[in-house]
Amino acid sequence: MPPTIHIVRHGEAEHNVGYRLHLPDPALTAKGMTQCRELGQTFPHMDRMTHLIASPLRRTVQTAHWAFIDPVPAAQKAQRSIVALGELQECSRHPCDVGQPLAKLAQCAGFLDVSRVEADWNSKTGIYTASEPVIKTRAERARAILRELARSVADRGDEAHLVVVSHGTLIQYLIDRPDSRKTHFYNCEYRSYKFVDLYGEDPKTAGLVETNESFYRRYGPLNMRTPEEADDLILAERSST
Template identity: 60%
Template sequence: MAPTIYLVRHGEAEHNAACDLSIPDPSLTNKGGEQCRDLASSFPYKDRIALVVASPMRRTLQTAHWAFIAAAPGEEEKEKHLRHNILALGELQECSVFPCDTGRPVEELAAECGDLLDLSRVEPHWNSKRLLYAGTQSAIRERAQRAREILRELAAALAGIEGGDDAYIVVVSHGTLIQYLIERPDAIRKQFGNCEWRSYKFVDLYGTDPTTAGLVETNESFYRWNGPLNMRSPQEADDLVAAEKCRQ
């Protein structure tokens, strides 16, 4: 076994509803907030989450907090032991250079979020939209690759802890960036909807070669979104992992 990665797209945000890319770092809409609350109540593995990771944008941080960290009304004490800080990764930000996909300075994030947000891995120029964070295809692919390497490092560290093999890592990001994260033959499917989640395992959890930090969707996730008429066998998933290792 190895830690499972749950990739989640944020809830509906203001720029989604208004189709307005000029809104700076938009917040979730009321509908987006409801989607998060629905996700909080329907996600079946909340008590097994070991780490919550998110893009440092408002909509992804709000989604991570409301869906996976904040206790439901009346359950504050019950879920007190389940709360986590959010680990922010600038590599998980959305791809375009429009205002809606441009984040805020680290200092502003720290002042607004306080102890809730771990910014130790966010570079000072993460919102510059230059170099690694540019909107070019090559930069986005490199950024997605780095994000996979970081997530693999985090998953491998968890696996080394007693009981960590069964731990879950929730990663809240953006529709387009997620497609780059899962750019593998078995993952060429429609883009994630708002607050949609799917689960993945690393092809080579303990590898050191950056090119082997690939993600393969779990059978449970594949079955849930494809339906009984398009199911693959458990052996097919194992074969995908083996084929990916041979391809590298």
């Protein structure tokens, strides 16, 4: 069975209250922490999670930790780490979306793997520029990395689950559905996807399709997928064979 990618929006953070975009790299609120704990209590694939990946911004790292590391037994906590990906950071240049320098992130080496984070990840230049064409390219690169990680566990023979914690706007580009009115994620909401072409090499073919279980969890069993989405899911289910 091909791996499943669960995409999570972070819990409520300080800048979400009153639209305070001037706050630098804000932390989760008390409500956000509660949302994380509730997610950790209800997420059904905790024991089969092979990778935990997050944007290096504070609110996403905290969400990953409080939802997916803190709830597990002490013996398992030492075996779990958060793989930080600068490609998953939020899109704007507002202070709330500018992260800490790599040297500071490296101080969290006990639970945060920053080996894939580039030194200029918080510069908002180059691949991290806050413009739509560049954001689309960055999302393609993020999907390619996630597909690489998914392939690394596809041959295990068991049902593998990868969790990705990111941000409201970036997620729209990650799932290639930039119309946020249709695809808005609530704080600590998760949806589940599979790669249409798990073993492809072209980053532009690393498309994601939402699973039936995730789709019906949101819309109910009486709603219909588009024919294209249905075909993509069939391809995704066959892509690991």
